[in-house]
Amino acid sequence: MARISHVVFITLNVFTSIFGLVCVTGSIYFYIEKGMDCQQVLQAPLLISGLLTFVVSVMGLLASCFRINSLLIVYILLMFFVILLHAAFTLFMVFVANRNTGIVAIKLGFEKQFVHDINRRWLKRYFLSAKRWSGIRDCLAESGVCSDQDKIAVSHALHFFKGKLSPLLVGCCKPPRFCGFQQKNTTFWEMPRRGPAVPNSDCSTWSNNQNKLCFDCNSCKVGAVTDIISKWRTLTKSFFIFILVAFVILIITTSSRRKIMNKRKNIDSRA
Known part of the structure; x- marks a missing residue:
């Protein structure tokens, strides 16, 4: 069961790191090739989301592969912050894009x-x-x-x-x-x-x-x-999928760490 959780954890973090790279690439593309995207409304959200997601995902992979407990704790805290950030921005976009005042x-x-x-x-x-x-x-x-x-x-x-x-x-x-x-x-x-x-x-x-x-x-x-609202709706869907994946990662990580800590306590009590 532990091996399965480990494989799932690594797989999901690879997915989120790729998601982060795609967001950063998209932001750079909107900056270079303006075209129909003169509003540039996706550039800043994609860049911030991409950089944070990529850095935190790589941190999780390093902590998991090299079994660095302190780095794993930092990863959990940062991933929780990233989830909150994406959730807040998603709610804001839903509010702006879908709420009718007329x-x-x-x-x-x-x-x-x-x-x-x-x-x-x-x-x-x-x-x-x-x-x-x-x-x-x-x-x-x-x-x-x-x-x-x-x-x-x-x-x-x-x-x-x-x-x-x-x-x-x-x-x-x-x-x-x-x-x-x-x-x-x-x-x-x-x-x-x-x-x-x-x-x-x-x-x-x-x-x-x-x-x-x-x-x-x-x-x-x-x-x-x-046109701006249409783009935000698309970005909202992507962020919603990311939030679900990140939440699953967070559950797996905290559960695995709790089991490790319980095992250590049991070993220490027997000793």
Whole structure:
């Protein structure tokens, strides 16, 4: 039974160390290749999670392989701290990504897209402040999110019934459908002579300039925040799996150490 626990312990720690390396690699990737990830919202959580998880997992492997009791105690304490840290961050992401303070219905393209109310104080302060949004907007323009307009137009035609087109592309790369603009080609939209169909600020904000487009539109901000929430949900699932694995490791470790301590007490009492 002890050997089985030892093998399971090593296997799970190898898994968590690989998880840590993947997180660090992902963080580095988001830093180097911005692309669609201009928000960079995953970079810091992945880096912190990856480094802590990898270091603690390696520490557990060393303590187990070389039977260093003092290192094992430090490992247990640190693993408990890592679990608490991941649990707190996971709860925070669930709270931000899933708690509705209101639902906003925005017509983007051919579909109605329901997103979480971006007027929540935290999201508004963190992502939609003038300074921060200016950086996100510049990044979106420089990264060429809307550069392949032909591809966007084809994807829109194929997926508008299924609602699969990215909110970021629809909100930032074309004028909102409710404006009633006429599309002359894949990169040029013309305003009706009577003006926009509805008196909405996004209609007047739209520009055919490929460096501006709808990057200052509210629909683009909604699309960006929706994209952020989608990424956080994916990260939340990964963190939840890690927490379960780490909790099992912690149980095995504390149980094994308790058995070792009991054996030593029995030997000392007989002596």
